[in-house]
Amino acid sequence: MTAPEKQPAPPRPISPHLQIYRPQITSVLSIFHRMTGLFLMVGIGVFILWIESIGAGKGAYDQFIAHGRSFLGLLLSFGIMISFFYHMGNGIRHLVWDFGHGFDLTTIRRSGWLVVIFSVCAALTLFGILLLD
Amino acid sequence: MSKNHTHHWISQRVSAGVLVILGLWFVCALLGHKTSSYHEIRAWIQQPVTFVLLSLYLGGMVYHGLLGVRVVAEDYISCPFRRAMVIWAAYGVFVPLGIYGWIQLLTLYIQGLTQTS
Numbered sequence: 001m002t003a004p005e006k007q008p009a010p011p012r013p014i015s016p017h018l019q020i021y022r023p024q025i026t027s028v029l030s031i032f033h034r035m036t037g038l039f040l041m042v043g044i045g046v047f048i049l050w051i052e053s054i055g056a057g058k059g060a061y062d063q064f065i066a067h068g069r070s071f072l073g074l075l076l077s078f079g080i081m082i083s084f085f086y087h088m089g090n091g092i093r094h095l096v097w098d099f100g101h102g103f104d105l106t107t108i109r110r111s112g113w114l115v116v117i118f119s120v121c122a123a124l125t126l127f128g129i130l131l132l133d
Numbered sequence: 134m135s136k137n138h139t140h141h142w143i144s145q146r147v148s149a150g151v152l153v154i155l156g157l158w159f160v161c162a163l164l165g166h167k168t169s170s171y172h173e174i175r176a177w178i179q180q181p182v183t184f185v186l187l188s189l190y191l192g193g194m195v196y197h198g199l200l201g202v203r204v205v206a207e208d209y210i211s212c213p214f215r216r217a218m219v220i221w222a223a224y225g226v227f228v229p230l231g232i233y234g235w236i237q238l239l240t241l242y243i244q245g246l247t248q249t250s
Binding site for chain 1: 146149150152153156160163164167171172174175178187191194195198201202205227230231233234237238240241
């Protein structure tokens, strides 16, 4: 660097955005797609722990399942399930857009709500079937 | 530092499509094995088809996930050094983790081959 050292410029003002913009189906679902995607990375860890427990024998596997059925385990499991179905559903919504369809506002709102309803219903169903008995 | 974004875009969509299919398969498999014993689940994983599909699923998850982390980091981290560090950290955690997971799968599969049941 050959330029002389400068004092760092004072932070410039920016317009308020998150504080004033009303949350909408478009923006909220978009950020949730990112959030669920990142959270599912934790799911990758759980998946690997599951495989590891199977390799480590019945005792390890039973312990894994027992942890999964604890309160925190159930919470985490449900979080992963709803993130999984949401990210999948909204991901398909994205793929449809990539093929050029569904950009009108009505379809965007309808498909958005469909994804949300699907995520909740699918997660509750899977959770109920697998973890509640 | 943007590399070839077209390639990234295509890879993200292709891996997404594969993961939709494998993900649905995995959910169905879990439902099908709801009442299975530990030994039944282990034997199922040791089948060649299951081993291949689970390997693809794990690899796909890691690949697609890292692509996602990359775009998120590129969008939100403006300092180039920090951005690179975050992306390297993600790869540094999840590639070894994925390899470890796959070695677990491979070990189970090989054990299944050498068992005499």
